[in-house]
Amino acid sequence: NAGVTQTPKFRVLKTGQSMTLLCAQDMNHEYMYWYRQDPGMGLRLIHYSVGEGTTAKGEVPDGYNVSRLKKQNFLLGLESAAPSQTSVYFCASGHVVDGETQYFGPGTRLLVL
């Protein structure tokens, strides 16, 4: 059981470039989430998904798109990266049980120059 994995671990982009962050979970979880963590801001929810083929906006969705074509994968896309998107991105997944915890991946560090 690998749990929640994230690819890549670290990436440097130039302003305007695009990229996709991949999150994969092998726990058969329905719910999946993308967060960003910035100094002094805690973790903030970008987008989430309650099941295959469904996505919804979180607290800070602007500049990001997501897709959940397969239950085990949740992709986060940056179409035109900006320096303000320099952050650490965490993916998480969880069961459809009220109040159930989320299981976090190791994070992806993104630097946008």
Place this chain on the structure above:
Amino acid sequence: KQEVTQIPAALSVPEGENLVLNCSFTDSAIYNLQWFRQDPGKGLTSLLLIQSSQREQTSGRLNASLDKSSGRSTLYIAASQPGDSATYLCAAIGGATNKLIFGTGTLLAVQP
């Protein structure tokens, strides 16, 4: 809108001291309250999850309490050790999709 606040933002204590970290939340309609630990440059490690029907949870030297009516949770660390040095995050779990609302964390340094 749920807001979660953690006080203090940073704390430095000598080894062996008992300490308390505080977390407050504005909306008492939560499912659960969870405490995480984060080491520098690492991901999140779940420490304790307190269900809304519980008042506290214990794991080893850690004890977390929850008072929904006052919107407060505390994490008590007994006999602190240098290995406890990390950032501690609390998060309120609520809503139909179990969204986590995080506090900004308390950076703990335990001096040998």
